[in-house]
Amino acid sequence: MFVETHEELAKLELIDIITKLGLGDLFPHETQRALEAVLSSNKKTKNGEEDLYIIALRFKLLRLHGYDVSQGMYVFKGAFSITKCTEIKGLLELYEASFLAFEDENWFDVKWRIAVYENNENVDKRLLELAKLNFNSVQATLQKDLREISRWWRNLGIMEHLNFTRDRLAESFFCAVGLAYEPQYSCFRKCLTKITTMILIIDDVYDVYGSLQELEQFTEAVDRWDSSKIQKLPECMKICFQALHDITNEIAYDIQELNGWNVQAILHLRKAWTGFCKALFVEAKWYNEGYSPSLEEYLSNALVSSGGTVISVHSMLSLGTDEMIDLLGKSEDLVYNISIITRLCNDLGTSTTEKERGDAPSSILCYMREMNVSEKEAEGHIKKMISKTWMKINRQCLRSRSPDLLVPSSFVKVTVNVARMVHCLYQFGDGFGVQDQQTRSHILSVLIEPFHLDCP
Structure with a gap:
């Protein structure tokens, strides 16, 4: 052609x-x-x-x-x-x-x-x-991945003990497809699905389950990577910690086996999870103390509590070599702005539900209180921030390909796809918290329903 x-x-x-x-x-x-x-x-x-x-x-x-x-x-x-x-x-x-x-x-x-x-x-x-043949071929690979990750999830059996958290395996896998749909990234998708399910579970532990004292002990246990620190916690929090511990070790082993290089992947993954849990604990303290941060203070913490860093570190290690983790510093601005998009889109989609539930303040509520404006005005400001951040991402995507940076295109693409994915999930509301019709339709179309091909 x-x-x-x-x-x-x-x-x-x-x-x-x-x-x-x-x-x-x-x-x-x-x-x-x-x-x-x-x-x-x-x-x-x-x-x-x-x-x-x-x-x-x-x-x-x-x-x-x-x-x-x-x-x-x-x-x-x-x-x-x-x-x-x-x-x-x-x-x-x-x-x-x-x-x-x-x-x-x-x-x-x-x-x-x-x-x-x-x-x-x-x-x-x-x-x-x-195009139809290619779509059906890719879809068949995705279906195989979904069957395998569903089997893993059933064998894990964690949801049998956690009645307070969201069971969103299909949505988590759907997100992984949004980050990298290509057939060669099968292992990466399964890794990302496991990570996303754990992000949701731990987020719910901090948001709706643990007391402040329990959350402090849980955060310390993650920081020290020490199961002895969770002995006085409720059984379900022990199960969450053990699942995080086992899944992280499993992923670290898979990363090293897949890439064939000698790097302490577990250290980088543990550091990412520690930062995530510490950021969630800060939000829990704000809520318990009735403290309302400024938008700037909220975002400086929310960039980590959004889970963007956890996903970026796993992505960098899963897609590359042992030197690639050092490139996170060179792509720091890109990861920062992707995390901004992730947090702000999430807040736009979930702020009403979280306000009714009594969660920690969102970016919308912080701006409303700081600037003494209506919810509608605050939402308009957040939407403008999202648009401006996308413009920065455009420039950073081009800059990341310059010879002095040489950030791998696979990492740049996956990272930017995180932001695209949250737009897809939260454009009609909370695509994770509520299993709405739009999300179900997307999953059916992409993962289940193939094209019918004309017989020759």
Whole structure:
């Protein structure tokens, strides 16, 4: 297909549709060669000016595939009249380019995009058939992963002893798929599912179960990684600690066995869990003392209590080598902003429920009290913060590919997908706390229902 396509616009449109149909991983080298040719070319239309559509499409695709092109290279400002179909298409591409961090091969949109493409009057039957086959193939791998992780969860038997916490295995696996859907990341997905279930369980221990004294002992036990510190705690908290202890050791062993390198993964994982529990304990103290922090103080702690650091450390170790943990420092700003998105989206989706339940203050409540504004005004401020943070993430994604950083693209992609995932889960409310219809529909579409293929 790439060989048959010579015109620049046709090449760009082919790359765009291949990406949207989830086929980008099948043509990485062809895509790279085509984009390098586009980058080095300065073709213009006959009248010396280029169509807005091709400018915006070129800019979006080059940025999307890691080429650090500046807006100055493709001037978007200026007066133009929206009279042509191509100019309307150009505006749409420009809109997508301005929200680049939301783009990429989002697997949750692929099925819908394939269905839309099927109804396109200019549909390429070869691409359509390939996209459906690829989707079904990936889905079969995901189903196998889900069966294996479900068996592990049943054998663990932890939910039989914990009636206060959320049982969200399917949603946790769904999140792992959102971070890395590619078949080769099967072990990574199962690792992330285990981590997410533990984040939810421990979050509920701090939010709705333990007394402040019990939580202090639990936090100390995690900090020291010492089961002798939990002997006076309720049985269910002992079970939670033991599950965290065993799962973390299991994951550390799997990481070292999978990557074949000698690193004390357990030390990095323990440090991440300790930070998470300490941050949750701070929030528990605020609630028990009736203290209302400023938004800045709240966020400085919530960046850790969101679980973003736990996920980032596990991701870095699972995807890389023993030197990669040192790169967390180089990608610190990216992880910071991803954690901001995670916390703020979570607060927007859960603030009403948590306020009724009497949990620690959310970012919305902190801003309301600090600035003496209404809930609606506070929500508007939080939404603006999310938009500004996405703009920073866009820049950081490009900067992370510079020679002086060399942060692996697999880690950058997975990390940014954390933020995309929380948008998906919390856009209609609390996608984790309440098993709503939208989340169930997403799970069915992505994990259960394949495309029906036409028989030859």
